[in-house]
Amino acid sequence: MTGLTATLRVRREEFALDVEFSVPAGGVLGVIGPNGAGKSTLLLAIAGAIELEGGAVSIDGVALDAEPERRGVGVVFQDALLFPHLTVLDNVAFGPRERGQTRPAARSLARSWLDRLGIAPLAHRRPGGLSGGEAQRVALARALAVAPSLLLLDEPLAALDVEVRDAVRADLAAHVRAFGGVTVVVAHDREDVAALAEQVLVIEGGRVVQRGTLAELTADPATEFVRRFTAGTSPSFPPSGSA
Amino acid sequence: MSRSSLAPVTRTPRPLVVLAVAGLLLLVGPLLAIVLRAPWPLMLEIVSRESALNALGISLGTAAAATGLSLLLGLPLSLLLAGAPSGRSSLSVRIVRSFVTVPVVLPPVVGGVALVALLGEGGLVSQPLADWFGLAPPTSAVAVVLAQTFVAMPFLVFAIEGAIRGADRRFDLVAATLGSTPSRRLVRVTLPLIAPGIAAGAALCFARALGEYGATVTFATSIPGITQTLPMAIYGELALGDRDAAIALSLVLIAVSVVVLLAFRDRWVPQVAR
Numbered sequence: 132m133t134g135l136t137a138t139l140r141v142r143r144e145e146f147a148l149d150v151e152f153s154v155p156a157g158g159v160l161g162v163i164g165p166n167g168a169g170k171s172t173l174l175l176a177i178a179g180a181i182e183l184e185g186g187a188v189s190i191d192g193v194a195l196d197a198e199p200e201r202r203g204v205g206v207v208f209q210d211a212l213l214f215p216h217l218t219v220l221d222n223v224a225f226g227p228r229e230r231g232q233t234r235p236a237a238r239s240l241a242r243s244w245l246d247r248l249g250i251a252p253l254a255h256r257r258p259g260g261l262s263g264g265e266a267q268r269v270a271l272a273r274a275l276a277v278a279p280s281l282l283l284l285d286e287p288l289a290a291l292d293v294e295v296r297d298a299v300r301a302d303l304a305a306h307v308r309a310f311g312g313v314t315v316v317v318a319h320d321r322e323d324v325a326a327l328a329e330q331v332l333v334i335e336g337g338r339v340v341q342r343g344t345l346a347e348l349t350a351d352p353a354t355e356f357v358r359r360f361t362a363g364t365s366p367s368f369p370p371s372g373s374a
Numbered sequence: 375m376s377r378s379s380l381a382p383v384t385r386t387p388r389p390l391v392v393l394a395v396a397g398l399l400l401l402v403g404p405l406l407a408i409v410l411r412a413p414w415p416l417m418l419e420i421v422s423r424e425s426a427l428n429a430l431g432i433s434l435g436t437a438a439a440a441t442g443l444s445l446l447l448g449l450p451l452s453l454l455l456a457g458a459p460s461g462r463s464s465l466s467v468r469i470v471r472s473f474v475t476v477p478v479v480l481p482p483v484v485g486g487v488a489l490v491a492l493l494g495e496g497g498l499v500s501q502p503l504a505d506w507f508g509l510a511p512p513t514s515a516v517a518v519v520l521a522q523t524f525v526a527m528p529f530l531v532f533a534i535e536g537a538i539r540g541a542d543r544r545f546d547l548v549a550a551t552l553g554s555t556p557s558r559r560l561v562r563v564t565l566p567l568i569a570p571g572i573a574a575g576a577a578l579c580f581a582r583a584l585g586e587y588g589a590t591v592t593f594a595t596s597i598p599g600i601t602q603t604l605p606m607a608i609y610g611e612l613a614l615g616d617r618d619a620a621i622a623l624s625l626v627l628i629a630v631s632v633v634v635l636l637a638f639r640d641r642w643v644p645q646v647a648r
Contacts, residue, residue: 180547199550216566226552
């Protein structure tokens, strides 16, 4: 089986996540659900930041059960989380460097990623002075620079101003498509799902309530949440402040 | 809406104001007195005495060494207490934390006696060390540094632990997904992120070590030119009846502390995450 296969059972105090899904090779899965449904927990479990109580994750048939540093998973959070003490270039070079490349090689790879994302002029800036859209592009470049087999995006557009959001969304969609690996993107906005994801997984209360294309969800919403989400009334606002 | 933005509906009762002013005077009054009664014309002469310069040198040197030792031992301790990297604190961690708190609440002189019992002549650890390895109990500046570290290290540990807890742990996850191992993450991500907290903790620790008197004089005793720190010299001058000298040296100590605190003034408030 190529692509991502995941069975995730996680228990955290009052909350339990119990989901099962797969994404074909090169596919993009959107994950939606009300606040507290377990969307971020799902991503953290795949990344290896949360221990599974049961279940398994595999990518292209290979079990994904090592420590986070050996999973080959890239993550981008809504607040970018660029290392504040490193320049943009060194943020992107961080991964290649940690994976054993020399500093010049890591930096030249980082420079090529900045070029691809159209942010080469930012190379020597500090993250503190970047706009939200710039920071998110850098975060994406940083995640892609280590050639992950799986890309996890946690509401990557939620922190952006409306004016820059459309542009970043279009770029993000293009790069996710060019990436070629499996992408799982948590989204809280119909537009984001429409631009990024082929299939949508709806979770509520830690369980899958519906799965399908956005068109299928719109035509036959399984729950009130899905009906309002597909109608574009942004039911999960206000966006969660943190993961 | 913050609570402070609510308009006061009642006036503060008068007796409360009187007590509050009295409390403030008790805090500010002594400082005012020491400045007003300072022997300004004699300052330079008193401060440049050999005994004073020796004491200042010993104080600065031992406080710096105690801060260094506290960083070496306290940084790993604070990482452990903060539960890095898991973020969980087990029962054993909570027990360790209460032990770290002890020197903060312990009367310094009792701390000094405890150090004597452990490391003094015939002490719990110093006796076997002497019997087996011929090691003499710590005297001189080493004893001063040990006593100051005992008293001051908790301040460093708690400042750094607070900084670690305040840092966003998702940075650690991001670094991990980029292929960084736990020890590399500590060096390349966690420590740089908490650097302001480390600096603040070191400054607090240095200030506390510089002012330490009780535990140090009890354990290391006051030998001029060897273990006599500035606080000991100040007490000595006062005991000998030279109040001018005591006040002059106190002002030197205040000046050094103020310089240290000003240098790190901006670090006290935790940096707001961007």
